[in-house]
Amino acid sequence: MLQLTILFDRLRWEEKALKKEGENEGCEASLLDAKGLVLEVSTPRKRNGLGDLALQRCISHYRALYLTKILENMSLEVVNSSAVTENCGNKLLTTLLLGKARIPTPKTYIALTPDTVPQAAEALGFPLVMKPMTGSWGRMVSLARDGETLQSMVELREQLQNPAEHMYYLQEFVKRPPRDIRAVVAGDEIAACVYRYAPEGEWRTNVARGGISKAFKPHGRVQGRAVSHARQHSPQNNQVRPFTGQEVDW
Numbered sequence: 001m002l003q004l005t006i007l008f009d010r011l012r013w014e015e016k017a018l019k020k021e022g023e024n025e026g027c028e029a030s031l032l033d034a035k036g037l038v039l040e041v042s043t044p045r046k047r048n049g050l051g052d053l054a055l056q057r058c059i060s061h062y063r064a065l066y067l068t069k070i071l072e073n074m075s076l077e078v079v080n081s082s083a084v085t086e087n088c089g090n091k092l093l094t095t096l097l098l099g100k101a102r103i104p105t106p107k108t109y110i111a112l113t114p115d116t117v118p119q120a121a122e123a124l125g126f127p128l129v130m131k132p133m134t135g136s137w138g139r140m141v142s143l144a145r146d147g148e149t150l151q152s153m154v155e156l157r158e159q160l161q162n163p164a165e166h167m168y169y170l171q172e173f174v175k176r177p178p179r180d181i182r183a184v185v186a187g188d189e190i191a192a193c194v195y196r197y198a199p200e201g202e203w204r205t206n207v208a209r210g211g212i213s214k215a216f217k218p219h220g221r222v223q224g225r226a227v228s229h230a231r232q233h234s235p236q237n238n239q240v241r242p243f244t245g246q247e248v249d250w
């Protein structure tokens with residue numbers, strides 16, 4: 001019987017539901033708290049009793065990424081591969097992938113030092129959006145309406161310890177309705193799709209910031225674009241397409 005290991009760092013109802021579905025599909029499914037793992041990594045063939053197939057559900061981006069790399073090195077199949085995690089968890093890598101595939105994406109500049117931020121801002125114009133390259137729930141995703149505000153944002157970012165925060169991902173502000181669309185793609189289909197409405201006094205639509213989700217039946221254009229976005233993240237993976245969330249504004 002196929003042994004499925006569901007790795008998590010915070011156990012939510014979704015992980016329990018996935019375990020049940022795994023069992024319904026005939027797997028021997030188990031839940032494993034990644035925070036308790038100590039793995040020998042110098043002997044790549046040793047699977048450390050982690051089963052045949054893993055589903056990576058860790059919320060922490062770097063924990064998920066490094067643990068998945070370790071599992072893949074043990075020749076354990078991970079449904080959501082490290083390549084997908086790396087690209088989806090990094091806004092710069094996602095922008096590069098979408099741009100290469102000529103999929104419309106907001107105009108974006110990278111300034112590799114604080115000193116070159118004004119140059120990028122001049123090319124984009126105001127208002128503009130500044131984002132950390134990795135991160136979620138809208139944290140530190142900031143709107144600069146003018147050069148002075150942008151300069152203060154840069155000064156604050158320069159105080160952070162992480163050197164990755166000292167490179168600047170700057171994006172045009174997309175004039176959109178006070179909502180956007182989130183589509184979750186599994187294989188070649190949209191598994192779930194919602195409109196996300198920003199709460200009062202907030203421009204970001206993240207549910208973590210008080211945004212409201214409403215079910216939305218995707219029409220053909222949304223369907224086509226969401227699937228082609230997701231494909232850019234796993235073009236090589238024909239058997240098991242990952243669960244890929246995409247943020248899209250149409």
Ligand SMILES: Nc1ncnc2c1ncn2[C@@H]1O[C@H](COP(=O)(O)OP(=O)(O)OP(=O)(O)O)[C@@H](O)[C@H]1O
Binds near residue numbers: 175204
């Ligand atoms: N360029 C933009 N123009 C207009 N609104 C934007 C832009 N970029 C982001 N937003 C808004 O800010 C929100 C957060 O941005 P983004 O999705 O990039 O951050 P995140 O931290 O990765 O969020 P999540 O955890 O939902 O993926 C988006 O859902 C959208 O509502």
Ligand SMILES: [Mg+2]
Binds near residue numbers: 136137247
């Ligand atoms: Mg995101």
